[in-house]
Amino acid sequence: GAVVSQHPSWVICKSGTSVKIECRSLDFQATTMFWYRQFPKQSLMLMATSNEGSKATYEQGVEKDKFLINHASLTLSTLTVTSAHPEDSSFYICSARLAGGLSSYNEQFFGPGTRLTVL
């Protein structure tokens, strides 16, 4: 099946530093990847949609200069949290959609998530 990995699985950083999270589709090509944020006991909130070779589309209220997204290849997208602050502490999850879609479902496959803690 389609597998999506994330690295690192957890990270602790000091306030003011930048953190990069990688999202990889391991056995398929993904023209579109999505980044979500999830706070405790809440559901996933879409942050941005990342298309290979083009600029990401950010959801309303998400600062594009703070959450830098790069989708340089069909198997890799990165999210960089710049100048992280404690309120950025959250669970970040990526998902990837098969290039060309999967039948009529346009299914997204989710990564295992990255737990970010900013001290």
Next chain:
Amino acid sequence: KNQVEQSPQSLIILEGKNCTLQCNYTVSPFSNLRWYKQDTGRGPVSLTIMTFSENTKSNGRYTATLDADTKQSSLHITASQLSDSASYICVVSSAFSGGYNKLIFGAGTRLAVHP
């Protein structure tokens, strides 16, 4: 407004018992409805995906139903196991022009299975 509402918010059952989780949605245009299982600290894992023409779909002990007329779905778990303890998220995909789909997430039902 596109919304997905799930009930109950949380549920505790004894191992071996059955349970049913509910999902009501007001999403248009509708593409498909998905149920995901999310273990604590992990990403969501797909259980079932149904289009409007599919009324029921099973995946092992999980059976999802969809009534596109009333815009309701349910997830039935049979003979629950301790490993079923997780959050179950109902997600509706809304289709837009150009093949772009937007996922609308429910808040999830937190299921705890006790021995």
